[in-house]
Amino acid sequence: xxxxxxxxxxxxxxxxxxxxxxxxxxxxxxxxxxxxxxxxxxxxxxxxxxxxxxxxxxxxxxxxxxxxxxxxxxxxxxxxxxxxxxxxxxxxxxxxxxxxxxxxxxxxxxxxxxxxxxxxxxxxxxxxxxxxxxxxxxxxxxxxxxxxxxxxxxxxxxxxxxxxxxxxxxxxxxxxxxxxxxxxxxxxxxxxxxxxxxxxxxxxxxxxxxxxxxxxxxxxxxxxxxxxxxxxxxxxxxxxxxxxxxxxxxxxxxxxxxxxxxxxxxxxxxxxxxxxxxxxxxxxxxxxxxxxxxxxxxxxxxxxxxxxxxxxxxxxxxxxxxxxxxxxxxxxxxxxxxxxxxxxxxxxxxxxxxxxxxxxxxxxxxxxxxxxxxxxxxxxxxxxxxxxxxxxxxxxxxxxxxxxxxxxxxxxxxxxxxxxxxxxxxxxxxxxxxxxxxxxxxxxxxxxxxxxxxxxxxxxxxxxxxxxxxxxxxxxxxxxxxxxx
Amino acid sequence: xxxxxxxxxxxxxxxxxxxxxxxxxxxxxxxxxxxxxxxxxxxxxxxxxxxxxxxxxxxxxxxxxxxxxxxxxxxxxxxxxxxxxxxxxxxxxxxxxxxxxxxxxxxxxxxxxxxxxxxxxxxxxxxxxxxxxxxxxxxxxxxxxxxxxxxxxxxxxxxx
Numbered sequence: 001x002x003x004x005x006x007x008x009x010x011x012x013x014x015x016x017x018x019x020x021x022x023x024x025x026x027x028x029x030x031x032x033x034x035x036x037x038x039x040x041x042x043x044x045x046x047x048x049x050x051x052x053x054x055x056x057x058x059x060x061x062x063x064x065x066x067x068x069x070x071x072x073x074x075x076x077x078x079x080x081x082x083x084x085x086x087x088x089x090x091x092x093x094x095x096x097x098x099x100x101x102x103x104x105x106x107x108x109x110x111x112x113x114x115x116x117x118x119x120x121x122x123x124x125x126x127x128x129x130x131x132x133x134x135x136x137x138x139x140x141x142x143x144x145x146x147x148x149x150x151x152x153x154x155x156x157x158x159x160x161x162x163x164x165x166x167x168x169x170x171x172x173x174x175x176x177x178x179x180x181x182x183x184x185x186x187x188x189x190x191x192x193x194x195x196x197x198x199x200x201x202x203x204x205x206x207x208x209x210x211x212x213x214x215x216x217x218x219x220x221x222x223x224x225x226x227x228x229x230x231x232x233x234x235x236x237x238x239x240x241x242x243x244x245x246x247x248x249x250x251x252x253x254x255x256x257x258x259x260x261x262x263x264x265x266x267x268x269x270x271x272x273x274x275x276x277x278x279x280x281x282x283x284x285x286x287x288x289x290x291x292x293x294x295x296x297x298x299x300x301x302x303x304x305x306x307x308x309x310x311x312x313x314x315x316x317x318x319x320x321x322x323x324x325x326x327x328x329x330x331x332x333x334x335x336x337x338x339x340x341x342x343x344x345x346x347x348x349x350x351x352x353x354x355x356x357x358x359x360x361x362x363x364x365x366x367x368x369x370x371x372x373x374x375x376x377x378x379x380x381x382x383x384x385x386x387x388x389x390x391x392x393x394x395x396x397x398x399x400x401x402x403x404x405x406x407x408x409x410x411x412x413x414x415x416x417x418x419x420x421x422x423x424x425x426x427x428x429x430x431x432x433x434x435x436x437x438x439x440x441x442x443x444x445x446x447x448x449x450x451x452x453x454x455x456x457x458x459x460x461x462x463x464x465x466x467x468x469x470x471x472x473x474x475x476x477x478x479x480x481x482x483x484x485x
Numbered sequence: 486x487x488x489x490x491x492x493x494x495x496x497x498x499x500x501x502x503x504x505x506x507x508x509x510x511x512x513x514x515x516x517x518x519x520x521x522x523x524x525x526x527x528x529x530x531x532x533x534x535x536x537x538x539x540x541x542x543x544x545x546x547x548x549x550x551x552x553x554x555x556x557x558x559x560x561x562x563x564x565x566x567x568x569x570x571x572x573x574x575x576x577x578x579x580x581x582x583x584x585x586x587x588x589x590x591x592x593x594x595x596x597x598x599x600x601x602x603x604x605x606x607x608x609x610x611x612x613x614x615x616x617x618x619x620x621x622x623x624x625x626x627x628x629x630x631x632x633x634x635x636x637x638x639x640x641x642x643x644x645x
Contacts, residue, residue: 098644
C-alpha cells in the first residue's frame with residue numbers, strides 16, 4: 001500500500017540521512033532523517049520517507065523536513081516528523097499534528113524501593129486496573145457540564161490546579177505550563193466538547209498505558225539527581241492524550257482545510273496534509289481549536305496522575321508526600337507551537353509542527369522549564385511493554401539541528417495485523433510475567449497488537465538520538481506493571 | 486464483480502454485496518473495498534469499520550432494544566471526501582451516542598450522500614473492542630469501474 005517511488009536517500013554521517021530536494025517531487029527543502037543504518041532499513045521500503053518528502057513540498061517550510069529515529073509510516077506527516085514554517089509565508093496543518101492532539105507522556109517519581117514492594121505488585125496491579133479508567137468506552141468518574149468543558153479548555157492545567165487535581169508546583173514541570181492560548185473559546189465545536197466531556201480522566205486504549213517502573217540504570221548521575229531519579233526506586237509513566245475531543249477537532253478542521261487549501265494556491269500531494277496559511281482565518285481557527293484540545297490533554301493527564309496518587313495512598317496507607325510522589329515532567333508528542341528559532345543568524349518566530357516527536361531544548365534554553373534549566377528539558381521515551389523506557393534530556397545541538405526536537409518512543413515496526421499474526425497461539429501475558437512484568441488489559445487484541453516485537457528496539461532509537469547529539473541519556477526504566485485499555 | 490467473488494464475499498445481508506480486503510499499514514489499519522455500486526462502497530466501508538471496532542450481529546441481537554434510525558448527510562468536494570466524512574460521522578455516533586448499527590439505506594445522488602442507519606443505542610460502548618480515532622484521507626481514493634475492473638473500489642486508512 002506504499003507509494004511506488006522511493007525517495008533517494010544519501011548518508012550524511014553515522015546517524016543522519018538526506019533526501020535531496022531535487023530528487024523527488026516538488027520538494028522545497030531537503031528531508032533529513034536522524035537514524036542508524038539498522039533503523040533506516042526498517043522504513044526504506046514503506047511510505048515513511050515519501051511522507052518526509054511530501055512535507056518538504058509545503059509552502060513556507062524553513063530549514064529541512066525532519067524525521068526522528070523512531071520514524072514510521074503515518075498519514076500526512078510521518079510519525080516522528082518535525083517541520084517548521086515561516087509565520088508570514090508558511091502554513092499550519094492539522095495533518096502535521098494528528099488526531100490525538102497533544103498526546104503525550106508524563107513521569108511521576110516515588111521514594112518507594114522496588115525491593116520493598118516486590119511481593120505486593122500483583123495486588124497493586126489489580127487496584128490500579130480497577131481505579132484507572134481505561135479501555136474503549138470506559139468513561140471517567142468526572143462528569144463536566146458544557147460550560148465547565150469550555151472553562152477547562154480555556155485555562156488548561158490551571159483548571160486542574162483550581163479543582164484540586166494538581167498542585168501549583170506541577171505547572172513548572174509541564175511544557176508551556178500546561179496551557180496554550182486558544183484565542184477564542186468558541187472555536188472548538190459543541191461536538192468536540194460533547195465527544196470529550198465524559199472522557200476527561202481516562203487513559204483510552206491502543207498504545208496508551210500506565211506503567212509502574214523501576215529505575216534500572218543511571219547514565220548521567222547529575223541529571224538523574226536533579227530529576228530525583230535513583231536506581232531501585234519506583235516511577236510511574238502515563239501515556240494518554242486529548243481523547244475524543246482532539247479527534248473531533250482534527251476531523252472537523254481537516255474537512256474545512258481541505259476545502260480552502262486550493263483557495264490559497266496550495267497544491268497538496270496528500271489530502272491529509274490539508275493546510276492553510278498561519279495568518280489566514282482558517283489557520284487561526286485551527287490554531288485555536290488545536291490549543292483547546294492541547295489544554296484538554298494536559299488536564300486529562302493531570303487527572304490521571306491524581307487518580308494514580310490516590311490509588312498509591314490507599315494501597316500503601318501513606319500520604320502522597322510521605323511516598324515521595326512527585327511529577328518529574330509532562331511532555332507533548334503531537335502539537336504545533338509558535339517558537340522563536342535562529343534562522344541564518346536572526347531570531348524568527350516559527351510554527352513548529354511535531355508529529356510523534358518531542359521538544360528537546362538544552363540547558364539554559366529560554367524554552368527549557370525553570371526546574372531543569374541546568375540540565376536541559378527532560379525527554380521521556382516509552383519503549384515497548386516488555387523492554388524499557390528512557391529518560392533523556394535535551395541539548396543545545398537539538399536547538400540548532402532539529403528546532404529543539406527529538407524522538408518520542410520506540411516507533412512501530414510491525415503493522416497491527418502482523419503483530420496479531422506473530423503472537424497467535426502464544427500467551428503474551430504469561431511470557432511477560434515470566435520476565436517479571438505484570439500486565440492488566442481490557443482486551444486480548446490490544447495486548448497482541450502492542451506486543452514487544454511490534455516495536456523497534458527502544459535502545460536503538462535512543463542510541464541513535466543520543467549519537468546524533470539531539471538528546472543525552474540519563475536513566476533507563478524497566479516495566480513492572482503495565483495497565484492498558 | 487465476478488460471480489465467484491460475489492459468492493465468496495456474500496455477507497449476512499443477502500442484498501449487500503461487497504468485498505473487504507484488509508491492507509497492511511505500520512501504525513494503523515487500511516482497507517480496500519470492492520463493490521458493484523458507489524452506494525455499496527459505503528455499506529462495505531461501514532461493515533469494515535464495524536468489524537474492526539467489534540460490532541457484530543450478535544451484539545445487536547443480544548440487546549433487545551428498539552431499533553432507531555440515525556441519518557448522516559455528507560456533501561463534500563469529492564466522492565472520497567464525502568465518504569470519509571460520513572464514516573467519521575458514524576464513528577462519532579458510536580463513540581458519543583453509543584449507537585451501533587449494521588443495516589443501512591444509502592442514497593448517493595451527485596454529491597449528496599444520505600445514509601440512514603438502523604441500529605440501537607446501548608448503555609455503554611463496552612460492546613466494541615477497538616477504538617478508531619478517525620478515517621484519514623492519506624492515500625484514500627474512490628475509483629469507478631474501468632476497463633480492467635468492472636466494479637467500484639475505495640481505499641482508506643484509519644488512525645487507531
